Amino acid sequence: MSEHLNYIGGAWIAAQAGGTFERRNPADQGDLVGVFPASTAADAASAVAAVKRSCGNWATLDPQARAGVLDKAADLILTRLESLAQELTREEGKILSAATQEWRRTAANFRLYAGEALRTRGETFPEAGKGLVCSIREPVGIVLAITPWNFPVSIPSRKIAPALATGNGVIYKPSEVTPLAGQRLVEILLEAGLPAGVIALIQGRGQDLGEPLITSDAVGAVTFTGSYATGCLIHRLAGPDKRLQLEMGGKNPCIVLQDADPARAAEIAATGSFSLTGQACTATSRVLIVGDIYEEVVRQIVARAKAFKIGNGLDPSVTMGPLASEAQYRRVREMIEVGMTEGLKLAFPLREPQPALPAGGYFVTPTVFIDVPKESRLAREEIFGPVVCVSRVESYAQALEYANSVDYGLAASIVTRDLSRALSFARDIDAGIVKVNSATGGVGLSAPFGGIKHSSNQTYKEQAGHGVMDFYTRTKTVYLAS
């Protein structure tokens, strides 16, 4: 059995109260991935004090040295990609190709923000007289990163790398569903030369240790990805003095217009809905089809749902892994039940309970509900599993009305050959990410990422893109007179 520790003040240590929790493989509950510290408020206080003591030197270090650490971390990831990916599949459940892709993206994030360390700059401003007015950028101090399990290394790297690049100290709270992935990220940074104490890794449930971290005066910025309910709580706790970045999910539509090629439309809809077992905040969960291609697109989405081989993602022939946790499994099963109780029509699987699935893991069959009315709970609430609601709509205008009728606004796609429609969609849709003829999931390395409505808070919503470094630095305006 492997016992793991927190990393606080340059040392690997147990939780002060001595508590632990287990993480098991979601594809095989008999496989214990590890035992981790169940941290509490006392550990949170130590983490804050330790990073506060150590992060000053990091801020004044030559930016090239900071960039060097991030670059080296990217190198280390690529040299051990295979074993890292296998471990990620074992812990989170995603299939091996997706786990490999995620670690590659993580290396790319480290590389990207190594470059940003060298590009941090201020400005000068015209003023009367012979003096000079200029702005300089400083780190915010300590950045608290609270992260989810569905991309347990690429999402944290997108937060930790820019924070470190600009000279901040970091307190990192991985999801309790993927603690080992979080630990690996920290180990790699330390091996790459990150000075001891600049980062603290604190494992456990957010409910047990989040508040003292979020409310600490020493924490200058909180960056969070997770559920809307937790995001709202963090927003209330953080108060006005801190920078806050919240990314909180989606209910993403894919609109198919009648001029679309049905095969292409089904591929885009099914890829968006079922990749990563539907566990992406940018996953498609509603498909809105205009006109008489409805039956054909549905038929082809069902064919794609049927074709998945479900099982342990370490088997290279498997194309859909399990849900990541028991809580996820319960939630997705409950939402399928809601659909059945509401009397929704199932196009696949054709009967409940579902066809036989591998034993011992949190497996579900990809599920396609059809003719789903706009008011259905399934069409409105985030499900976070391989369950898609297909609706027939009469026109583009009605598709747009359906698409915009939910509380979220993260990603949206349209499948059409009509360029002017695609352009009006980009303007009309309530979403931060708009895809034309591609799936809602999958985002660029350096393009802005963030949503509107319940999907993100609107200050500092962009993660990546031109504005991203603004979150991790603050500006001081200096007036110089001779």
Ligand code: ADP
């Ligand atoms: P999910 O249900 O998808 O796991 P959560 O929002 O519960 O989403 O979790 C995302 C991250 O937020 C995890 O790291 C989790 O531990 C953390 N978290 C959950 N509740 C709190 C809280 N009350 N305070 C701080 N962090 C929290």
